[in-house]
Amino acid sequence: MRRVIFWIGVAIILFVFIFPIAWIFVTSFKGRTDIMVPTRLFFVPTLENYVYEFWKMPLLREMKNSAIVTVLSTAFVMAVSLPAAYSFARFNTGEGHLLFFTLTTRMFPPVVAAIPFFFVFKSWGLLDTHIGLTLLYVYFNMSFATFLLYGFFREIPEELENAAMVDGYGRISIFRRVIFPLIAPGAAITTVFCLIFAWNEFFFGYIFTRTVARTVSFGLISHWGSVVVQWGPMAVGVIFAILPTLIAGWFMQRFIVRGLTFGAIKG
Amino acid sequence: MASPGGEARIDSLSTEFREKRTVWEVLASEKYIKWLLMIPLVVFLGVFAFYPLFYCLYMSFHEAILVKAPDFIGLDNYRKILHSLPFWRSVGRSALVVVVCVGAEITLGLGIALFLNREFRGQNIVRGLCLLPLVVSPLAMSLMWKYFLEPQFGIINVMLSWIGFSQVAFLSTSPGALYTIMFMETWKWLPFSIFVFIAALRGLPKDAFEAAHVDGASSWFTFKKLTLPMLKPFIMIIILLRVMWLIRLSDPLFGTTQGGAGTEVLDWYIYRIAFIRFDLGEGTTLALIALFMTIIIGVLLFRQLIKALGTAR
Numbered sequence: 001m002r003r004v005i006f007w008i009g010v011a012i013i014l015f016v017f018i019f020p021i022a023w024i025f026v027t028s029f030k031g032r033t034d035i036m037v038p039t040r041l042f043f044v045p046t047l048e049n050y051v052y053e054f055w056k057m058p059l060l061r062e063m064k065n066s067a068i069v070t071v072l073s074t075a076f077v078m079a080v081s082l083p084a085a086y087s088f089a090r091f092n093t094g095e096g097h098l099l100f101f102t103l104t105t106r107m108f109p110p111v112v113a114a115i116p117f118f119f120v121f122k123s124w125g126l127l128d129t130h131i132g133l134t135l136l137y138v139y140f141n142m143s144f145a146t147f148l149l150y151g152f153f154r155e156i157p158e159e160l161e162n163a164a165m166v167d168g169y170g171r172i173s174i175f176r177r178v179i180f181p182l183i184a185p186g187a188a189i190t191t192v193f194c195l196i197f198a199w200n201e202f203f204f205g206y207i208f209t210r211t212v213a214r215t216v217s218f219g220l221i222s223h224w225g226s227v228v229v230q231w232g233p234m235a236v237g238v239i240f241a242i243l244p245t246l247i248a249g250w251f252m253q254r255f256i257v258r259g260l261t262f263g264a265i266k267g
Numbered sequence: 268m269a270s271p272g273g274e275a276r277i278d279s280l281s282t283e284f285r286e287k288r289t290v291w292e293v294l295a296s297e298k299y300i301k302w303l304l305m306i307p308l309v310v311f312l313g314v315f316a317f318y319p320l321f322y323c324l325y326m327s328f329h330e331a332i333l334v335k336a337p338d339f340i341g342l343d344n345y346r347k348i349l350h351s352l353p354f355w356r357s358v359g360r361s362a363l364v365v366v367v368c369v370g371a372e373i374t375l376g377l378g379i380a381l382f383l384n385r386e387f388r389g390q391n392i393v394r395g396l397c398l399l400p401l402v403v404s405p406l407a408m409s410l411m412w413k414y415f416l417e418p419q420f421g422i423i424n425v426m427l428s429w430i431g432f433s434q435v436a437f438l439s440t441s442p443g444a445l446y447t448i449m450f451m452e453t454w455k456w457l458p459f460s461i462f463v464f465i466a467a468l469r470g471l472p473k474d475a476f477e478a479a480h481v482d483g484a485s486s487w488f489t490f491k492k493l494t495l496p497m498l499k500p501f502i503m504i505i506i507l508l509r510v511m512w513l514i515r516l517s518d519p520l521f522g523t524t525q526g527g528a529g530t531e532v533l534d535w536y537i538y539r540i541a542f543i544r545f546d547l548g549e550g551t552t553l554a555l556i557a558l559f560m561t562i563i564i565g566v567l568l569f570r571q572l573i574k575a576l577g578t579a580r
Contacts, residue, residue, distance in 0.1 A: 009382055010393055017397050017458065023422070024411050038415075038422040080311055083304035091301035102308070105316045107511060107561045111537045112554040113315065115547060116322035139315040146308065171295045200404035202518045207542065217406045221521055231414055241407040249402035253395040257462045260401070264504055265466050 021242070028235040035231045049232035053240075057233060062219040063240060066205075068130050069215065070198040073137035077194050080138070081145040082187065086179070088146070089153030090161075099150065103262075106143045110203045113139065121208060128210045136204045141194045144262070148193065151263030152186025153179075192252055193259045196245045216241045327552035332545065344552040354553070357536035358560075364449055364532060365513045369506055371453050376460025376505070377498070383461070384468045398462065400455045409522035412451045413438065444528035451519055456512075460505050467501040468494075496578075503572040510568060514561055533557055 027035065029045040053059045084102075087093045117136065118127075126132030156179065164174045205215035220241055223234040249256065258266050294303055327344050329337035348354050383393075400408070415421050416437040424434050437447040471494070479489045517534040520526055526535040537557060541550025 006382075006387070010387075013379060013383070014393060014396055016454070017400050020411055020415060020454075021399060021403070024414070027414065036420045038420055039425050080307040084308035087301045087304035091297060093301045093305055098305070098309075101316075102312060104562065104565075105312060107558065107565055108316070108319070109515060109534055109537060109554050109557050109561070110517075111534065111541055111550070112323055112558060113319045115326075115541050115551055115554065116319045120318075135315070138311065142308070142311065171300065196402055200402075200406075202404065202406045202521065206521065217404060220406055220410055223410075234410060235414070238407045238410055242403045245402040245404065246399055249399055250395055253391075253398050256398050256401055257459070257466055260459060261463065261504055261508065265463055265501070 021246070024235050024238055028232065028239050030232060030235075032232065049236045053233045053236040057219070057222075057237075058214065059216075059219060059237060059240060062214050062216045065130065065209075065213050066199055066216045069133045069137060069213070070195055072130065072134045073141065073198050074191055074194040076134065076138045077141045077145045078187065078191055081142060081149055081190075082183075085146050085149035086153050086183075088150045089156075090158070099147070102143045102146050104143075106140070110140070114204065114207050118207065127208060128212045128214075130213050133205060133208055133213055133215070136208060137198045137201060140201070140204070141197055144197070145190050145194055147262050148190045148259060149183075149186065152183055152190070155186075156182045189252065189255045189259060192248050196248055199245055323551040323555050326547055327555055329548050331547040337548065340548070344548050345556075348549065348552055348556060353531070354536065357531050357533045360445060360529075360531065361514060361516070361533040364445070364452070364516060365510050367446075367449050368452050368456070368513055369509050371449075372457055372460045372509060373502060373505060375453075376457055377464050379457075379461045380464030380468060384465055394462070397458050399458075401458050403455065405455065405518035406522050408455050409448075409451055409519035412447075412454075413523050416447065438523050439528050441529040444524050445530045448516075448519055448523065448530055451523075452513070452516065456509065460509075463501055463505055464498065467498055471497055499578070500572065500575045503568070503575040507565070507568040507572055511561070511565060514557075514564070 031046045034043040202217040223230045330340045331337035418436045524530045537553045
């Protein structure tokens, strides 16, 4: 009896979290009239929304833009954060003050950065470009990545490095043979988090792009004009906006809590 | 191994040796390498964190609307904002959102975590599925719920009509819209607190609970006197992080109310002043005030977290 109650509870919890996501998948296959009748479970599935999104709307280009900016910014973030996090963890550079400052940059309201950079980007011709948006995403992911990597580096015992140094290895070969293999899983987790955050980012994309570098998130809200909301195509847009992160999230499930708590809790 | 020449000889040897070091060897010494590795981060943060800060500081002392050249007006912007009713209303709304969402997430999260905290078949699948809302983009999430909550054909309203309720305009009536947004936020972030609590519960020392069980303590008593105090650091972590994120709430508003129907929270107010009204002087001042408030709240909560960590050990 207790087991039955338990499984009913699990079913309710799963329903609450999964049903909305599943339902938007179902909705994307509904035609114009079926969308207005949400309870209709048996309907003739149609691909008209997909056709509309990919041929009439710039969804494909938006996805390409988002992918470019996401990957570029993540690569940049890792290139900057890995050495910095190593330095923080190994040498306690800046006695904690610099690390704390790095962390506080994430508290800035995005608007704080958006106003000044809007004018700088305008005069440098960086508005509506991939490079401009990439720089902003680097800015907003960097503190997180550095802090998470700092935690992973701290887990590598210092003795390993010292032993290698005694054996006559130089800094570069120590990094390549000792540190890198040990940090690789942590670096991979951090990379995926940066990819998810950059892909999901909306505000900077909305302010700093118009047509050329327009991101998926920006494309989503263009589905409602002043009068009509195109629910079907919007559902398709939502699916392609969340699908990459859902897949990443599924494979990352053991690390999500750890990443979101900046490494404080090993979930 | 050292020759009988004494310390002087060793010294001269080592200086000789030092002179022969290449540039790379000097840079690879601990003193330099640690800052060398830091250069990219320091440069990037210097530009991207300090420049906006000083720009805002400069502009906040000026009157600058649209593209008009800025006029120095001293502290007028600050005075104006601290006396403006819409500003304090938006702060109040943000505070309400923070209190309601964090409260709901902690109580519901702890409840569900206690419920799920056992070994069962398929637990990894259940866990993986429950975590999915966390990685959904906030904007896509708000658009999804906008469709479900549509007054005429949203599935929630259709279900409500089955049990005899009339249509509810969730996102366009005054107090309701803000609570609807809080509901969406809680839906997205509840898994976070659930799984923080599950991780916490799995890490609790077993012997104390066995002792309590042997002593015949009731489960409520055990929960209140043992579980809850031990969970305090984790509760503080959730509060700290969620407060920081909820203060910055604005993405779901873009997809739903656009700041209308009494949902203008702090960051939306800043956005409206700076990017819709294009009042840069007031906008930058607001941004600075918001940053200042966030840092104060962050530091206060961080201290509480440190304290909780101290008492729990």
